[in-house]
Amino acid sequence: MKVVTQLDQTVNTPTAIALGNFDGLHLGHQRVISAILGTPYESTVVSFDPHPQEFFTQKPRSQLTPLPEKKMLLERLGVQQMVILPFTQSLAELSYTEFMECILQNYLQAERIAVGFNFRFGKDRKGTIYDLKRVWGDRLTIISEQSLSEAVRISSSNIRAALANGNLDLARRMLGRPYSLTGTVIYGQQLGRELGFPTANLLLPDRKFLPCNGVYAVHVDCIYGSNLIGVMNVGVRPTVANPHIGEFHRPVVEVHIMDWEGDLYGSEMRVQLMSFLRSELKFHSLEELKQQIAKDCTSAKRMRSLI
Numbered sequence: 001m002k003v004v005t006q007l008d009q010t011v012n013t014p015t016a017i018a019l020g021n022f023d024g025l026h027l028g029h030q031r032v033i034s035a036i037l038g039t040p041y042e043s044t045v046v047s048f049d050p051h052p053q054e055f056f057t058q059k060p061r062s063q064l065t066p067l068p069e070k071k072m073l074l075e076r077l078g079v080q081q082m083v084i085l086p087f088t089q090s091l092a093e094l095s096y097t098e099f100m101e102c103i104l105q106n107y108l109q110a111e112r113i114a115v116g117f118n119f120r121f122g123k124d125r126k127g128t129i130y131d132l133k134r135v136w137g138d139r140l141t142i143i144s145e146q147s148l149s150e151a152v153r154i155s156s157s158n159i160r161a162a163l164a165n166g167n168l169d170l171a172r173r174m175l176g177r178p179y180s181l182t183g184t185v186i187y188g189q190q191l192g193r194e195l196g197f198p199t200a201n202l203l204l205p206d207r208k209f210l211p212c213n214g215v216y217a218v219h220v221d222c223i224y225g226s227n228l229i230g231v232m233n234v235g236v237r238p239t240v241a242n243p244h245i246g247e248f249h250r251p252v253v254e255v256h257i258m259d260w261e262g263d264l265y266g267s268e269m270r271v272q273l274m275s276f277l278r279s280e281l282k283f284h285s286l287e288e289l290k291q292q293i294a295k296d297c298t299s300a301k302r303m304r305s306l307i
Contacts, residue, residue, distance in 0.1 A: 016112035024064035035114035096127025166276035217300035235280035
């Protein structure tokens with residue numbers, strides 16, 4: 001899949017475009033994207049970086065799907081091209097008519113467009129789906145709001161809330177897949193090996209959204225296989241954290257792969273979150289921690305039927 005990240009780069013045209021931020025690529029996003037597949041035009045997902053909200057507030061915004069993960073998921077959906085528009089002051093100043101003319105018509109040569117029902121664009125978000133409709137007519141597809149129930153609307157913010165509460169099932173139903181973390185295996189304190197439960201520490205993209213601290217049953221994909229079961233801890237490791245280094249600025253993510261041995265340092269690992277087992281706890285001794293990890297592994301094995 002072709003990826004374009006600057007406006008001076010060429011794009012494959014003419015295009016059928018899906019417009020939006022698409023963080024998470026949940027089921028609602030997938031409906032928007034499905035509308036541009038299978039046309040005679042280059043299927044193109046158009047998004048923004050940084051997120052407009054992050055640009056205006058100047059506050060870092062975590063991501064459910066950082067760019068490499070989003071690229072992989074879009075390729076699986078069959079998208080041919082991804083265009084990331086740099087959200088700069090000059091882009092923010094474009095009126096909705098200028099955005100349609102300069103970006104959608106001239107740059108992207110959009111023949112078909114798909115958007116969500118609440119899509120807004122242009123300076124002060126004055127552009128609406130009705131403005132798009134006036135230009136593209138029946139070549140515009142508007143996807144209505146999608147919900148799991150009357151009380152649960154499928155949205156990136158609701159997925160974040162579910163993950164923050166340890167409700168993996170709800171997040172999975174909105175995403176259409178388990179939430180996953182993909183990172184590089186790095187060296188840790190090696191304490192897990194001493195306890196008999198060696199762990200792989202994951203270095204994740206800086207802005208990757210993390211679920212609530214705690215212990216999870218996970219499905220592990222790595223260079224040695226894709227049908228491995230593991231236990232993952234997300235948190236500050238209160239039992240073993242060194243008090244002299246201060247608080248962790250970001251939770252540590254470490255995974256113990258059950259019934260497996262090997263060297264993963266430097267390789268990429270993806271973990272799919274299958275079940276929230278418990279909150280992170282502080283134990284009085286390493287022996288207590290070891291006994292609890294053994295119990296966590298037993299609990300995770302019971303979740304094998306979910307994978």
